[in-house]
Amino acid sequence: MISQSITATAIVLAKSAPRRRHRLPVTTTVGVALLALLILAAIAAPLLSGHNPETVETARVMGAPNALHPFGSDVLGRDVLSRVLFGLRVSLLVALSSVAVATLIAVPLGLIAGYFGGWLDSLISRSLDMLLVLPALLLAITLIAIVGPGSTVAALAIAIIYLPILARVMRTSTLVVSRQEYVLGSRSRGASAWRILSSHVAPNAIGPVIVQASVLSGFALQLEAALSFLGLGTQPPTPSLGGMLADGRDVLTQAPWVEIYPGLAIALAVVAFSLLGDGLRRALDPTGVAS
Amino acid sequence: MTASLALDGLSVGFPTGALGDPRIVSAVDGVSFTVASGEIFGLVGESGCGKSTLANAIMGLLPTSTIITGSARVHDAEVIGLSDAALRQMRGNTAAMVFQDASTSLDPTWPVGDQIAETIRAHQSVTRSEAKEKALALMTEVGLTDPSERYGDAPHRLSGGMRQRIVIAAALANNPKLLIADEPTTALDVTLQAQILQLIDRLRVAHNTAVLLITHDLGVIAQVCDRVGVMYAGQLVEVAPVAELFANPRHPYTRALLAARPGAQSGAERLAVIPGQVPDLSEEIAGCRFASRCPRRIDACAVTPARVSLGDSEVACWNLPTGGTE
Amino acid sequence: MTALLEVDGLTKTFAAGGPPWRRRFVHALTEVSFALEAGRTLGVVGESGSGKSTLGRCLLALSTPDAGSIRFDGADLGSLSRSGLADFRRRVQPVFQDPYASLDPRWSVGRSVREALDVFRIGSTLDREQRVRELFDRVGLNPELAERMPRQLSGGQRQRVGIAAALATEPQLIVADEPVSALDVSVQAQILNLFRDLQRDLGVAAVFITHDLSVVEHISHDIAVMHLGRLVEFGRASEVLARPQHPYTRSLLAAVPPAIPTRTHPHN
Numbered sequence A: 001m002i003s004q005s006i007t008a009t010a011i012v013l014a015k016s017a018p019r020r021r022h023r024l025p026v027t028t029t030v031g032v033a034l035l036a037l038l039i040l041a042a043i044a045a046p047l048l049s050g051h052n053p054e055t056v057e058t059a060r061v062m063g064a065p066n067a068l069h070p071f072g073s074d075v076l077g078r079d080v081l082s083r084v085l086f087g088l089r090v091s092l093l094v095a096l097s098s099v100a101v102a103t104l105i106a107v108p109l110g111l112i113a114g115y116f117g118g119w120l121d122s123l124i125s126r127s128l129d130m131l132l133v134l135p136a137l138l139l140a141i142t143l144i145a146i147v148g149p150g151s152t153v154a155a156l157a158i159a160i161i162y163l164p165i166l167a168r169v170m171r172t173s174t175l176v177v178s179r180q181e182y183v184l185g186s187r188s189r190g191a192s193a194w195r196i197l198s199s200h201v202a203p204n205a206i207g208p209v210i211v212q213a214s215v216l217s218g219f220a221l222q223l224e225a226a227l228s229f230l231g232l233g234t235q236p237p238t239p240s241l242g243g244m245l246a247d248g249r250d251v252l253t254q255a256p257w258v259e260i261y262p263g264l265a266i267a268l269a270v271v272a273f274s275l276l277g278d279g280l281r282r283a284l285d286p287t288g289v290a291s
Numbered sequence B: 001m002t003a004s005l006a007l008d009g010l011s012v013g014f015p016t017g018a019l020g021d022p023r024i025v026s027a028v029d030g031v032s033f034t035v036a037s038g039e040i041f042g043l044v045g046e047s048g049c050g051k052s053t054l055a056n057a058i059m060g061l062l063p064t065s066t067i068i069t070g071s072a073r074v075h076d077a078e079v080i081g082l083s084d085a086a087l088r089q090m091r092g093n094t095a096a097m098v099f100q101d102a103s104t105s106l107d108p109t110w111p112v113g114d115q116i117a118e119t120i121r122a123h124q125s126v127t128r129s130e131a132k133e134k135a136l137a138l139m140t141e142v143g144l145t146d147p148s149e150r151y152g153d154a155p156h157r158l159s160g161g162m163r164q165r166i167v168i169a170a171a172l173a174n175n176p177k178l179l180i181a182d183e184p185t186t187a188l189d190v191t192l193q194a195q196i197l198q199l200i201d202r203l204r205v206a207h208n209t210a211v212l213l214i215t216h217d218l219g220v221i222a223q224v225c226d227r228v229g230v231m232y233a234g235q236l237v238e239v240a241p242v243a244e245l246f247a248n249p250r251h252p253y254t255r256a257l258l259a260a261r262p263g264a265q266s267g268a269e270r271l272a273v274i275p276g277q278v279p280d281l282s283e284e285i286a287g288c289r290f291a292s293r294c295p296r297r298i299d300a301c302a303v304t305p306a307r308v309s310l311g312d313s314e315v316a317c318w319n320l321p322t323g324g325t326e
Numbered sequence C: 001m002t003a004l005l006e007v008d009g010l011t012k013t014f015a016a017g018g019p020p021w022r023r024r025f026v027h028a029l030t031e032v033s034f035a036l037e038a039g040r041t042l043g044v045v046g047e048s049g050s051g052k053s054t055l056g057r058c059l060l061a062l063s064t065p066d067a068g069s070i071r072f073d074g075a076d077l078g079s080l081s082r083s084g085l086a087d088f089r090r091r092v093q094p095v096f097q098d099p100y101a102s103l104d105p106r107w108s109v110g111r112s113v114r115e116a117l118d119v120f121r122i123g124s125t126l127d128r129e130q131r132v133r134e135l136f137d138r139v140g141l142n143p144e145l146a147e148r149m150p151r152q153l154s155g156g157q158r159q160r161v162g163i164a165a166a167l168a169t170e171p172q173l174i175v176a177d178e179p180v181s182a183l184d185v186s187v188q189a190q191i192l193n194l195f196r197d198l199q200r201d202l203g204v205a206a207v208f209i210t211h212d213l214s215v216v217e218h219i220s221h222d223i224a225v226m227h228l229g230r231l232v233e234f235g236r237a238s239e240v241l242a243r244p245q246h247p248y249t250r251s252l253l254a255a256v257p258p259a260i261p262t263r264t265h266p267h268n
């Protein structure tokens, strides 16, 4: 799955001479709108929920959805809607910050490896390859086993998992761009490596990384949920989507709403990210001939 | 004789300019001509006169913001305004194009041989190994020595001329009914150029392919074309059978173009150029677009000249010279 | 008169694919030697894949040869100091083959022309703008086009932008790889005349790589013929064209297409 998206982004880059600008398709607009909605909901969680997500209300254990609690209540009688909103907040924060951190490190690494080549490339690429061969979840669990669970650690683990993928995409696109004649021209016009990298190579090579990062944000959200589900990510009583899935699993038949709503939130967020990634891919493929 | 490609009043405008000053670059203006099956039609004209834009319009490769009017029919099917999916089906199958920018139309990360094989597999039901076989045969045909060694090379490992030939091989892969070749031999020396032109000619004979050959090289035109269209600043100023065009150029621009050939003036210290500049296509230009540079300008030129037939050729000029020489 | 450029025994080999135990090599350049005096033009011709572009990249110090030396104005390229290299870059400028790949698609073409002036901090910002306009004029482009993006120009217009960029620092040597092959005859003539004028006015020397003999004929003082990575013929242009020695040169001269139509036309 991941290696597939790497080749796909490489092909996007192949047509990097902008010639054609696309009107964005409906799916992208839907993706962007959905994501904006989810982020807004997460930011405005305290205003929207009207309940404290951590307040235990024994009288309403597994209460069915009603006007006051539209998503019902969970095994401890906590309001599911406010838990979903606050959980979304944590999940999005972890997903976005982990991918952002990974991107910030991956871009310079990929640029250096791709542009300078030689031993620098070997050093960077080999080190990143070592990270890449380890199964993602195993890596995260090992790290958490060492440092202890929590959402910051989860974010860090996810960043480490995605760093080599993003760096590799950046390296490939840097390789391609650095062979363009305008880069050779700039070199023979005496521009320094720093100048060439920052003004020619990076702007022309970053596209595929942005696409990849937005797709990975969706995966990161799933990964955070998985870690929290296993009790390795966000720690109770702080609500998290993954944690709620774990809670709801035992009462699936008696109170399905405890499971369904956080699951739905995860699914929506993942779909939104992938639609966004798809739209960016089209927007950044200027010729439109690649597809 | 069926027309494989028929253009009727095709015009292309690119919106440009600043926010307060929107302009439209009129890159192609009312071009009409037909190319019959089995015919090689050459298109010449000064750099920037809209040749590539015309080709891209036919293949549906212009930005969506572009304003296209008129009609372009490929095998009697209108292509202007076709959906993306329909265009994709047409490209590489019914109609193929050799792009002017050979290196950017190749994927820099893929082996060149695979790129040809992919094109074959996209439109023909063949196995992977059959496609590879065909790709290798095509690579031999375009004059690449030891193709099996070159098959796995990434584009940057090839020289400019080799890359150009890979692009040609990919365009010929599916025996298209219409081939649009935009400056296909610019990077090739005369010997290879002749080989490629023969290859295109063989395709024409074997599959009755219509060929629109865009080039600035009048030598190429002379070698393979049946008829020639001359463009100036977005307009078609002359269409003539090739022998007629060289023996009897009618339009003042065609004459100036023929006179500027380096081969036509060997020994000259300075090469003849056409004085003046191409008009700014984002301005409204009244009348004949060549008028500002034309030695035969008269008052009537302020009105767009109509196209008149003279024997086999058609010319758009108010003040045609009489006789073959001037 | 000492030579501006001396090339001696230049050799470059590429490892080209194949598994490590059966690695194939491409000998792009084998023992190439020649010299070029200031203000002269050397036309380099040769078959596709004969190593012309590789030679050009070595001369521009963009590629390091495996063996042999290049001396520019007496200084060996291989042992230039940092400031020596900067000076070299200012005095030797490239023009490339592909007008589509030689301009940054995200930069206005005016900015591309200004790049070298910015790098070397030549003049004030206003001077640079002025110089860009002059350069556009010099290569026969309307200075208004400076604000356009490359994709908004035709191939020939872009190639002229590339030449304008090369002229910005008033170099002593221009290494041009197929600079006119994308141009139509009238613009080609303009550019060839431009090269002549530059030579006359500024004394700029040029290595002019091309596959087109009629172009070489018009602007070269000397001609070098490459074949399979070797320099097979070198001499005064008039000599080489009048008495070609190598079979490839002869075949090139023999194959110059006639300027009049030769085919029989089925549709006439």
Ligand SMILES: Nc1ncnc2c1ncn2[C@@H]1O[C@H](COP(=O)(O)OP(=O)(O)OP(=O)(O)O)[C@@H](O)[C@H]1O
Residues within 6 Å of the ligand: B014, B015, B016, B025, B027, B045, B046, B047, B048, B049, B050, B051, B052, B053, B054, B100, B216, B281, C151, C152, C153, C154, C155, C156, C157, C182, C184
């Ligand atoms: N996207 C665009 N926006 C604005 N103007 C454009 C655009 N594309 C092309 N043009 C302009 O349209 C005109 C025609 O360009 P085109 O590339 O078709 O010329 P051409 O005949 O193929 O030239 P060449 O022989 O140099 O390749 C040029 O003046 C060019 O500047």
Ligand SMILES: Nc1ncnc2c1ncn2[C@@H]1O[C@H](COP(=O)(O)OP(=O)(O)OP(=O)(O)O)[C@@H](O)[C@H]1O
Residues within 6 Å of the ligand: B156, B157, B158, B159, B160, B161, B162, B187, C014, C015, C016, C026, C027, C028, C046, C047, C048, C049, C050, C051, C052, C053, C054, C055, C211
């Ligand atoms: N980076 C590279 N890796 C591997 N082989 C290369 C590389 N660059 C060039 N070559 C090979 O070196 C040989 C010479 O190439 P070069 O580009 O110098 O030819 P050229 O004379 O410029 O040809 P053309 O007229 O087609 O541009 C070719 O066989 C080419 O495949």
Ligand SMILES: [Mg+2]
Residues within 6 Å of the ligand: B051, B052, B053, B100, B182, C154, C155
């Ligand atoms: Mg063109």
Ligand SMILES: [Mg+2]
Residues within 6 Å of the ligand: B159, B160, B161, C052, C053, C054, C097, C177
């Ligand atoms: Mg070359």
